[in-house]
Amino acid sequence: MRLIPAPYGFIEKGEIHFNGRNLLALPEKEMRSIRGGLISLIFQDPMTSLNPVFTCGMQIQESIHTHLSVPKSTSLDMTHQILKEVGIADTERVVSSFPHQLSGGMRQRVMIAMALVCSPKLLIADEPTTALDVTVQAKILDLLHTLQQSKDMSMIMITHNLGIVGDIAHNVMVMYAGLLMEYAPVNVLFDSPQHPYTINLLETIPHLHGKKQRLNVIPGDVPTLSSIPGGCPFHPRCNRCMDRCRTSEPPIFNTANNHQVRCFLYE
Amino acid sequence: MNNQQTRPPVISVNNLKVHFPIRKGVFSNIQGCVKAVDDISFSVNKGEMFALVGESGCGKTTTAQTILGLTPKTSGTIDLAIGPWNQTPVNWNDLDKKGKKELRKHLQVVFQDPYSSLDPRMTIESILEEPLVIHDYAKKERSDRIGQMLSKVGLSSEYLHRFPHEFSGGQRQRIGIARAFITEPEVVIADEPVSALDVSIQAQIINLLQDLQKDFNLTMIFISHDLAVVRHLANRLGVMYMGKIVESGTEEQIFNSPLHPYTRLLLESIPLPGKGRSSKGQGLQDEQNSSLSAAKGCTYYPRCPKRTERCLESYPDLKDAGESHLVSCFNC
Structure with missing residues (x-):
């Protein structure tokens, strides 16, 4: 929508295409007619x-x-x-x-x-x-x-x-600390989540039906956006964290048709 | 276990009414009243986790505040068998100032919003110490208790000299819980303790409350609009609608065989992860016909799918549908 307050924040780079037009390159006047x-x-x-x-x-x-x-x-x-x-x-x-x-x-x-x-x-x-x-x-x-x-x-x-x-x-994108973590069609995401964050998140929800059990917990807290940990932003809370997660940010891997995961486990 | 029969229920609420007058005009004449809580009765036994559920504005929080003695009641009784009064229940009105203070030591509260319920100008140490100072604990015991309580709620003691703004929402709620539990109360009322928190943090707080309840063998009233959370924590629950309890029973009774149409609607409305809602697209209509509601009939009449003529004439009393599963409806 290009509603980021101007002097404090700005769009660093990237493109947003809508019906073939790059919204970020449009003059303000045309943007007003789109909004x-x-x-x-x-x-x-x-x-x-x-x-x-x-x-x-x-x-x-x-x-x-x-x-x-x-x-x-x-x-x-x-x-x-x-x-x-x-x-x-x-x-x-x-x-x-x-x-x-x-x-x-x-x-x-x-x-x-x-x-x-x-x-x-x-x-x-x-x-x-x-x-x-x-x-x-x-x-x-x-x-x-x-x-x-x-x-x-x-x-x-x-x-x-x-x-x-x-x-x-229909399709879901899971985000964490400003990054895409997993992208998949909705039934794929719930049936076979792949990113540790998604898996954990689904386990923490109390259920309305089925057996009552102690809730699984993601340890730690959500990081504030001014102090996002280096490497993979989820690594301090991840139960499958590896050495390299601490130092470098994983790229996005395509694990299946239309299923993207940002995690070294799926390299 | 045996003394459960001999002891009166820790809290018993009978025919409680809390009405707020509406004043209008130059002389502030009373023009009518809002019936926030209208003739409700329930009791909570020792060691039980009782939940009150219902939509916003149905009177859950008012009920809690009245039990805590923070809102004056219009009529009815609240008998509290807590602390020194555990054999002879008392009423807030019977107590003098000293007695009220003693009662508050055993009856504590956790608030909904961890951002506004902690004083921003007090350190964590002074927040946790305040209830202990009020209840005249010695200095040595105060610092011991604060240390123990912090480790129980999973916070490190190096946080003692920090201020609330330095903490995240989940940590603040832990501080709020520590403050409520520090005088070792017998009863804790938790008013929507997890609804302001992120889902990943919510699970941590739910587990913490469960552990603390076991450790202290605590009686707890848990107020929430989130039925999944309630199912996880509560032994027994009461469903409220417009100031009345429409159904109450054990957790299995309510979730496996709900009777009242409102309870059913509540359960069907919840979207489940991965599945969505169990029934869709029933009724975009409502709200418009809320003017239908009869003065003496059932309050749920305008929205009810099972309404009959009879519901307009009188309000259905709570009746027992077996094994103290109470429901107030003519048609189920």
Whole structure:
């Protein structure tokens, strides 16, 4: 999205290709038309990411007017239409409500409506359900899934909940300390994880069914980004750490079709 | 084991109600009230791990705060058979200031957020020492206990002179747990102790709580919205919805044969790693029809798939479905 705050952080190198265009080389003006138009973002916390002094209707309409030149009456119709699509029955009330008048689940639906109103090609959902209850989370996941299918849209789901991954994703990328650790189709990742971090992570989760046993633990703590250990960043916590892991960072190995692992074990 | 029959339950809550008045207008007239906790009863036996589960805003934390004497109750009783009162249960209202202080020594709490529950200007040593100073421990014993407690929660003693901001979330929660356990309480209430932590750290804290519970033969009330964690830790649990307990029973009863439609919904809603949810796509509708809820009927009526006419007329009492598996529903 090119939203890294400018003086503190910068994109050192690399390219991001979207529909054949390198986003990092685009002028700011064109980038503005892509944000919200072709690529949309749903934020983690629906409480703080809506503007408290505008009604929900106005906030959705703002997104429409930025990207499409349509009269106000059309954008109002579109707003009602998209709110119906995200499962809100009483659209009149929601359009004229301020965010604080709605429940968490409703606010997250308004966020989703705002992101989808211009029919983006790619939706990035950054922990869209972390702030919600399990029952509401289930509804939002269903909603995202149906919308993704009906609008033929690509989606990047960012989450720490492996249950959600199993529920919604096709391909999974596991990251640790800023690096790709493992990349695989979802069923491959859960059936035969290869990176020690992924294996451990799956073992630490308490299960709802099956035998109760003592949880496996990944020792140590998550490193802060300012003090990432040298070599493989996971080596201090890894149970299969070798000498060379301490000194050099492993490259990515292709272990099978579409399965990538960053670990010397698979050299 | 034998004295379990003779002893009263460590905590017994009877018909507890906590209502918060809503005030409006110039004269702050009471316009109604929010029924945060509405007529709940349960008891916790010695050495038991009792869990309260439910969605946010259902009254779990209010219940905990009332048991701790931090929120005044509207009606009902909470009898605590703790410490010197282990044969003759007491009530917070019966105690004078000194008695309350003594009771607090045996009834401790672990808070949800390890970032805001530790004073940023105190070192770890002073954080852990404070409860001991309050309860008049001698200087020598204080430092001994701090040393022991730190090693129990897996922190090294070189951390004593550091401040909370120098620690990670998991380490801070360990400090919060050490602070709660340092007076060797009989009962600990843990309010969502792992929900603010990274998954890889969560497992460490869950194991730690399990070990400590065994070591101290502790009674614990565990509050959580994460059913997988609850299943792992609890012996018995109560499911709360809108201020009421809708189902309670042992861990096997609730997880293997849930009865109340809300408990079922909760269990079905959880996505499992690698598998997703057990049932999908039931009902994007809800929320809109919450205005349906009847004043005297079942609070779950608007969302319930098994609702009948009868549910609108009166609230179903908790009834026994066998082996003290309690459920409040007419239709199951």
